[in-house]
Amino acid sequence: VIPTDDGDLEAGHRLLNWVWYYHLAEDSPELAEAMTDVNGKRHYGTVPRGQISPTAWAKQKALGLSTMPAPIAELIEKTETPFVTRINDIVSTNGSFFNGKLFLVGDALAAFRPHVALSTNQAALHARLLEEVLEGKLKPADWSRQTLRWGRATWMLSIVTGTLGLGSRLALAWAIIKYICLIIGQKLRLVN
Numbered sequence: 079v080i081p082t083d084d085g086d087l088e089a090g091h092r093l094l095n096w097v098w099y100y101h102l103a104e105d106s107p108e109l110a111e112a113m114t115d116v117n118g119k120r121h122y123g124t125v126p127r128g129q130i131s132p133t134a135w136a137k138q139k140a141l142g143l144s145t146m147p148a149p150i151a152e153l154i155e156k157t158e159t160p161f162v163t164r165i166n167d168i169v170s171t172n173g174s175f176f177n178g179k180l181f182l183v184g185d186a187l188a189a190f191r192p193h194v195a196l197s198t199n200q201a202a203l204h205a206r207l208l209e210e211v212l213e214g215k216l217k218p219a220d221w222s223r224q225t226l227r228w229g230r231a232t233w234m235l236s237i238v239t240g241t242l243g244l245g246s247r248l249a250l251a252w253a254i255i256k257y258i259c260l261i262i263g264q265k266l267r268l269v270n
């Protein structure tokens with residue numbers, strides 16, 4: 079549950095923020111249609127609220143109404159201004175640059191698939207550790223090592239969790255193997 083644009087959180091006024099994860103193949107006409115706005119502009123990351131092509135939304139809505147349970151279908155039916163965001167995951171190869179004068183924090187350091195809902199935890203962790211760096215209690219290189227270690231493990235976990243819900247069994251097995259290898263490697267300090 080989230081406030082309205084005016085900050086109203088009263089029951090009956092407040093909004094429900096919902097997400098529908100949906101696979102579209104790279105280079106498919108469906109992805110192109112979903113990422114092209116009402117003015118014909120193709121977006122890479124997000125098509126903002128009010129800008130989704132009515133044809134693309136009508137198709138997605140029809141699918142939702144015919145396949146989702148009644149309460150979810152009602153949510154879809156009543157949604158007036160949806161937006162679409164392409165999901166990416168990535169981890170930087172380094173966390174601090176220019177001899178500890180520049181740091182990557184939050185999503186800039188590591189962007190996870192959303193299924194683990196740990197990205198805000200990461201941003202908070204970075205803020206806490208950065209305080210230690212600024213107080214001279216943690217070296218920039220150690221900050222980089224610690225944050226990348228946590229980031230890589232959480233990134234792999236997000237791939238496992240996402241594949242559990244949306245991928246094939248083979249893809250899931252492969253993701254689990256890679257995750258276990260990473261965790262063992264980190265425990266044995268073979269990798270960060």
Ligand SMILES: Cc1cc2nc3c(=O)[nH]c(=O)nc-3n(C[C@H](O)[C@H](O)[C@H](O)COP(=O)(O)OP(=O)(O)OC[C@H]3O[C@@H](n4cnc5c(N)ncnc54)[C@H](O)[C@@H]3O)c2cc1C
Nearest residue numbers: 097163183184185186187192194195196197198199200201
């Ligand atoms: C729809 C949605 C749902 C989500 N749900 C969850 C959830 O349930 N749980 C969870 O943990 N995470 C969730 N996330 C992810 C979470 O919101 C992000 O991981 C988190 O906000 C990252 O924080 P950040 O500070 O790294 O980046 P941001 O919050 O993106 O902050 C970056 C800031 O930098 C500003 N900025 C950008 N460019 C410039 C510039 N050139 N100059 C100055 N300022 C600039 C931006 O305006 C922004 O304020 C969700 C994200 C989305 C989009």
